[in-house]
Amino acid sequence: MAETNRVVLRAPRYVLGEISMDHTEIKGFAELVDERRMVPDAGMWGWGTVHRTELDTATLAVRAGRLTLSAAGVEPGEVDAMVLCSTTFPGEVGAHGELIASVLRGLGLDDVPVTGITLNRCATLLTGLQTAATMVAAGRHRTVLVITTDAVADESARLADFALFSDGAAACLVSQRVDGALESYEWVADAHAQDPASMGRGTEISADLAKAANQRLFAGAGIAVEEIDGLLHNNIFLPIVTMKEVQAGFAQSQLDTSNITRVGHCFAADPLINLVDRQSAGTVRPGGLYLLASSVSGLRMCVLLRADRPRPTHEGVTEVQKSVGADPTTLSWLQTTVREVLQLPEPEDVGTRTLRELGASSLQTVGVQYRILQETSVSVEMSELIGSSTVADLAVLVEERRRATA
Numbered sequence: 001m002a003e004t005n006r007v008v009l010r011a012p013r014y015v016l017g018e019i020s021m022d023h024t025e026i027k028g029f030a031e032l033v034d035e036r037r038m039v040p041d042a043g044m045w046g047w048g049t050v051h052r053t054e055l056d057t058a059t060l061a062v063r064a065g066r067l068t069l070s071a072a073g074v075e076p077g078e079v080d081a082m083v084l085c086s087t088t089f090p091g092e093v094g095a096h097g098e099l100i101a102s103v104l105r106g107l108g109l110d111d112v113p114v115t116g117i118t119l120n121r122c123a124t125l126l127t128g129l130q131t132a133a134t135m136v137a138a139g140r141h142r143t144v145l146v147i148t149t150d151a152v153a154d155e156s157a158r159l160a161d162f163a164l165f166s167d168g169a170a171a172c173l174v175s176q177r178v179d180g181a182l183e184s185y186e187w188v189a190d191a192h193a194q195d196p197a198s199m200g201r202g203t204e205i206s207a208d209l210a211k212a213a214n215q216r217l218f219a220g221a222g223i224a225v226e227e228i229d230g231l232l233h234n235n236i237f238l239p240i241v242t243m244k245e246v247q248a249g250f251a252q253s254q255l256d257t258s259n260i261t262r263v264g265h266c267f268a269a270d271p272l273i274n275l276v277d278r279q280s281a282g283t284v285r286p287g288g289l290y291l292l293a294s295s296v297s298g299l300r301m302c303v304l305l306r307a308d309r310p311r312p313t314h315e316g317v318t319e320v321q322k323s324v325g326a327d328p329t330t331l332s333w334l335q336t337t338v339r340e341v342l343q344l345p346e347p348e349d350v351g352t353r354t355l356r357e358l359g360a361s362s363l364q365t366v367g368v369q370y371r372i373l374q375e376t377s378v379s380v381e382m383s384e385l386i387g388s389s390t391v392a393d394l395a396v397l398v399e400e401r402r403r404a405t406a
Contacts, residue, residue, distance in 0.1 A: 007133045007187035009305055010173040011074075013067035014273045015060055016263065017053035017151065017167035026050065032159050037361055039341045044367065046238030048261030050158060053151050053167040057086060058099050060169035061149035062106030068171040069107070071183060074143065076108035079173075081141040085117040085128040085148035087267050103147070122234055123294040124148060125170065125268035126301040130190050132174035133303075143175040150267035161363065162205075163236040163265035170269035170276075183279065185305035188289070191217035192301045199298030204362070205240070209300040210248035210293070217291075217302055225249045228304075229288035232274040234295065235260045239370030244295065246379055268294065275305075330402075331395040333375070338391055341367040351392045355385055378402050 023029055023042065033040055042048065053060060061084065069076065084103060090096060100114050117128040125148040132144040151167035152158050158165045178184070193212035214225060231254045233241055238260050245255055256274050266273055271292035278284055284307045293302040331351060338350050342364050350358060355365055365385050372380050378401045380394065389397065 006176050007136050008175060008177050008181070008308065009129070009185045009187060010175060010178070010181055011068045011072035011183045012170065012172040012272050012276045012279070013064055013071055014170035014266075014269060014276055015063045015067065015168055016266065017051035017055075017060075019052045019054070021050050021052060023047040023050060023164055026158055026164065027155050028159055029164075036161065036363055037343060038363055039343055039367060041340075044239065044370070046235075046257065046260035047164065048264070050164050050264040051166040051168060051266075052155075052158070055151075057149040057151055057169070058102040058106070060151065060167070061103045061147045061171075064149070064169035064171040065103070065107045065145060065147050068145065068173060072173055072181070074173065076110075079107075079109055079112060079143050079145045081113050081115070081132075081135060081144045082107075082109065083115045083117060083128045083132045083144055083146045083174075085124045085146070085268060087118060087121055087124055087150050088153065089116060089118050107145070109145075120268075120299065120301070121296045122265075122268045122270070123296050123299055123301040125272060126190075126292060126294050126303055129172075129174060129292070129303055130301075133187050133190070136174055136176055143173055145171065146174055147171040148268045148272075150269070160265075162240055163234075166264035166266045168263075168266040168269055168273070170266070170272040172272060181308075184308040185290070186308055188304040188306050189217050189221040190301075190303045191220065192299065194300075195298045197298070201297075203297035205244055205295040205297060206300070207244045207247035209298075210244065210295055213293075213300040213302050214249060217304055221304055223289065226251075227289055228254055228291050229285055229307075230254060230256050230278060230290045231293060232256055232271045232278070232290060233293045234270045235263055235265045235274070239366045242373065243366055243369050243382075246373065247381070252373070270294070271303075330376075330399045331392055334372070334391055334395045334398065337371045337375075338368060341371060351395075352390055354388060354390055358391075372398060376402050377405070 090099060115131060117124055120127045128146050132146045135141045135144055149169035152165050191213045193209040195209060231245060231250050238257055256278060259274050259277060263273060271294060286307055288307045290305045291302055335350050342358055342360055369380055369385055372378055376398055378398050
């Protein structure tokens with residue numbers, strides 16, 4: 001992208017579905033937990049509140065867009081293009097025009113070109129941001145309003161193997177630099193990594209693709225992963241996102257996971273929502289580097305921003321939760337952990353058996369992996385957990401790595 005130093009992201013805002021629900025109220029939630037043999041530990045998985053709406057996605061888009069325009073002090077007439085993102089546009093082609101017209105009318109925008117972005121699933125917003133940044137960098141447009149909007153089509157779709165979905169919309173401006181503008185983030189770089197062979201249903205997100213995208217991004221920007229102040233990722237189940245991002249090279253202290261419980265997975269909007277809330281908490285550091293990232297099966301998208309002049313609403317600092325040392329008897333602790341996550345009876349002999357022999361599902365294995373990291377600060381690869389190592393072997397491995405880093 002040419003002359004990216006002229007491109008900034010400004011005034012991010014979002015709206016959530018107006019009806020808050022505890023995760024236990026979601027239809028079919030208990031059945032999903034039983035079917036997937038997930039340990040019923042809300043804190044471990046990050047289960048909390050989801051937000052549903054009785055409004056249509058156009059109305060959500062308008063509300064988010066208005067908040068952004070107001071925060072930026074920008075009149076509708078100053079917007080010269082819009083990028084509208086959604087993981088699901090209306091199936092009938094005739095309804096596409098109605099959606100666009102409804103959003104334009106609601107925002108007071110008239111004859112501005114609209115680009116629709118979909119197909120990249122929960123990475124759709126970051127694709128839309130890249131599209132808008134290219135428009136601005138090329139000089140085609142000066143100020144582009146980017147909006148993503150989504151709601152589940154049916155309540156049965158609120159549950160997935162990797163997340164609990166919320167309805168909502170998020171918006172921001174992508175524009176040429178405006179001197180003195182508050183809540184402005186310099187566009188530093190963007191990158192993606194893709195594997196078409198693994199884009200099918202049921203394929204797990206890939207830490208390897210995140211590593212590949214990181215290599216491209218950081219090489220182009222001339223920075224190291226350690227320099228990232230905050231990784232703002234999708235709000236999927238806590239063990240999954242934590243393990244994948246740690247395997248990709250990030251430290252736990254760089255992750256921003258608080259909204260997994262408070263917001264849920266709001267489709268493609270999560271990275272922007274997480275940036276807004278970090279900004280509102282006053283924990284965006286002027287000059288700090290913030291990575292918006294989204295991983296879906298077969299694809300990793302990321303956008304690197306540098307904070308210019310954020311507008312904090314109150315003083316505050318984030319305090320990273322320190323890992324707790326493992327039990328002196330590591331084997332005893334790990335056996336207890338495996339029994340809890342796999343929901344095995346107390347007499348069950350687990351020390352001499354592998355996780356596979358114990359019947360661990362992929363989600364349960366991730367749960368064990370996450371518990372090990374949280375309790376001991378030791379990262380164990382999935383290949384090590386699903387291989388021929390018994391639980392006793394894994395306990396030795398954990399203890400050795402913990403001592404090596406002490």
